[in-house]
Amino acid sequence: MVVLSQPALDQFSLIKTYKPTNLSTEIPVIDLADPDAKTLMVKACEEIGLFKLVNHGVSLESMMNLETQALNFFNLPQSDKDKAGPADPFGYGDKRIGPNGDIGWVEYLLLNTNPQVTSQKSLAVFRGSPQKFRSAVEDYVLAVKRMAFQVVELMADGLGIEPRNVLSKLLRDEKSDSCFRLNYYPPCPELQALSGRNLVGFGEHTDPQIISVLRSNNTTGLQICTRDGTWVSVPPDQTSFFINVGDALQVMTNGRFRSVKHRVMADKMKSRISMIYFGGPPLSEKIAPLPSLLAEGEGSLYKEFTWCEYKISAYKSRLADYRLGLFESN
Ligand code: GA4
Numbered sequence: 001m002v003v004l005s006q007p008a009l010d011q012f013s014l015i016k017t018y019k020p021t022n023l024s025t026e027i028p029v030i031d032l033a034d035p036d037a038k039t040l041m042v043k044a045c046e047e048i049g050l051f052k053l054v055n056h057g058v059s060l061e062s063m064m065n066l067e068t069q070a071l072n073f074f075n076l077p078q079s080d081k082d083k084a085g086p087a088d089p090f091g092y093g094d095k096r097i098g099p100n101g102d103i104g105w106v107e108y109l110l111l112n113t114n115p116q117v118t119s120q121k122s123l124a125v126f127r128g129s130p131q132k133f134r135s136a137v138e139d140y141v142l143a144v145k146r147m148a149f150q151v152v153e154l155m156a157d158g159l160g161i162e163p164r165n166v167l168s169k170l171l172r173d174e175k176s177d178s179c180f181r182l183n184y185y186p187p188c189p190e191l192q193a194l195s196g197r198n199l200v201g202f203g204e205h206t207d208p209q210i211i212s213v214l215r216s217n218n219t220t221g222l223q224i225c226t227r228d229g230t231w232v233s234v235p236p237d238q239t240s241f242f243i244n245v246g247d248a249l250q251v252m253t254n255g256r257f258r259s260v261k262h263r264v265m266a267d268k269m270k271s272r273i274s275m276i277y278f279g280g281p282p283l284s285e286k287i288a289p290l291p292s293l294l295a296e297g298e299g300s301l302y303k304e305f306t307w308c309e310y311k312i313s314a315y316k317s318r319l320a321d322y323r324l325g326l327f328e329s330n
Contacts, residue, residue: 014199029240037154057143063239177311184271200266222234288302
């Protein structure tokens, strides 16, 4: 076990926000059973890069069960949690995000969802912890994956792509490089003294994968950056999912869908917990615009690359970097 000293509060990003932005009406809400869902999804992915999904078929019980188990884990003594860390990238992480010096007011568990490539660290997380935690993760991930496959099939349908499984087959692939993250943002009472400042829990970034499916408890914190550069708070809803476009999907749609920049703020009183499934393609997959989406004479906005190349590059970057920049065609 490696013991790392903790960064002091003044090393974290404290952001001054002048007026609270709470434009809840701007977050599209899509009912999975709505016959117009595919059209609404395409519109939301083009305009914002994020939407809220309701009537999704995943039981609240499985969400709450995982939330309880995860809280049990994060409430363990630090020395017990450290046995599952440091995150490399998988495992337990505390304040340090990624390998290049990013820090945030967050503790997390990063796990691989694919048994073919499950790292020893992912398994070690559950060593010594009750079997209940492991089954809660497995049940939840199974249910969320099923729903995510449906969502990307609807997106493909909405885009008029054939076959409609072009995207879902990448996530369903046994070699799909997908992962699962549990984030725990402890309250920070010291914030009280720093009036008007907000503490960054997870700094601004885009997700590298195809899509991300997030569920959180009822604590605020998630914010997205709109096209005009304004940060907008996403009101939490513990019964729903927030789905966002990742970099790979932006490329596959040749920039039509927007990989939305987002961040999370910590709260002075309330803890926030979120669970996110990141659906990615197999490492060997070429990431390029889907040919049927290119109009006649339209060239790709990006150089061709494999998901493996993109990941290697992502892990050399800082959280807030514009990672797709290196892959844009001249
Ligand atoms: C952001 C999205 C996912 O949480 C993640 C993150 C990953 C990590 O925490 O290990 C990265 C980050 C994320 C993008 C840039 C690199 C890699 C930390 C970091 C600084 C698991 C992912 O796939 O990319």
